[in-house]
Amino acid sequence: MSLAEEAPLEALEEQQFEVFPADLCQPLLLSEIFGNDRPLEIDLGSGSGKFLVEAGRRYPERNFLGVERLLGRVRKTRRKACQLSLTNVRVLRVEIDYAVKYLLPADSVSRFHLSFPDPWPKRRHHSRRLVDVEFLEAVVIALESTGELWIKTDHADYFRWIEKIAAGACSTLQEVPWENEYPDTDFDETFAAENAPIYRLRLRKVSRSPR
Numbered sequence: 001m002s003l004a005e006e007a008p009l010e011a012l013e014e015q016q017f018e019v020f021p022a023d024l025c026q027p028l029l030l031s032e033i034f035g036n037d038r039p040l041e042i043d044l045g046s047g048s049g050k051f052l053v054e055a056g057r058r059y060p061e062r063n064f065l066g067v068e069r070l071l072g073r074v075r076k077t078r079r080k081a082c083q084l085s086l087t088n089v090r091v092l093r094v095e096i097d098y099a100v101k102y103l104l105p106a107d108s109v110s111r112f113h114l115s116f117p118d119p120w121p122k123r124r125h126h127s128r129r130l131v132d133v134e135f136l137e138a139v140v141i142a143l144e145s146t147g148e149l150w151i152k153t154d155h156a157d158y159f160r161w162i163e164k165i166a167a168g169a170c171s172t173l174q175e176v177p178w179e180n181e182y183p184d185t186d187f188d189e190t191f192a193a194e195n196a197p198i199y200r201l202r203l204r205k206v207s208r209s210p211r
């Protein structure tokens with residue numbers, strides 16, 4: 001039985017909002033995915049897509065790609081994007097690190113958003129933290145000149161860790177003031193309800209890609 005016979009029409013429509021790369025060893029063909037070359041923003045760990053979909057609705061002149069590994073969250077995201085017919089929103093189910101290092105073309109991303117990455121609080125798990133020197137190097141390569149990385153976390157220790165790594169990359173990424181121009185994420189709302197502090201860092205690329 002073919003996929004078209006098995007899947008309800010609704011699910012097929014929703015699939016159009018997910019990116020299924022033909023070749024995971026080649027960079028994504030972004031202009032084919034979105035049908036245009038508008039500025040691209042990437043939400044790394046996009047969860048159930050609240051931020052991604054609302055940002056896509058708010059800024060139709062930009063493209064938004066979510067990267068999320070959990071199937072249920074990817075499905076929720078594409079359902080929301082489909083319901084609003086957001087042609088500028090897509091979601092990709094893959095590991096963040098792999099997407100940034102291998103799937104995003106150099107100089108292709110206008111802004112990365114990294115909101116509440118898993119903090120891995122135990123010392124013996126620190127090596128699992130997403131943000132490290134290699135990750136920031138890959139981000140710099142994928143960013144357009146003057147592109148930006150916006151990071152938020154509720155975890156003070158992880159924030160200090162990120163600041164330290166960012167300081168080591170200051171020849172390529174420089175801090176600029178945060179601005180409240182984006183919608184809240186699910187975790188923003190959770191921590192706001194608890195009155196928990198949220199730490200923010202906005203970094204702008206200041207040099208050409210090393211590639």
Ligand SMILES: C[S@@+](CC[C@H](N)C(=O)[O-])C[C@H]1O[C@@H](n2cnc3c(N)ncnc32)[C@H](O)[C@@H]1O
Binds near residue numbers: 046095118188
């Ligand atoms: C703490 S939640 C934050 C979700 C959303 N950014 C927010 O602020 O509400 C982290 C999300 O990132 C996803 N995630 C964590 N590590 C990931 C990885 N290495 N690759 C892809 N997704 C990841 C998780 O599945 C989860 O949905």
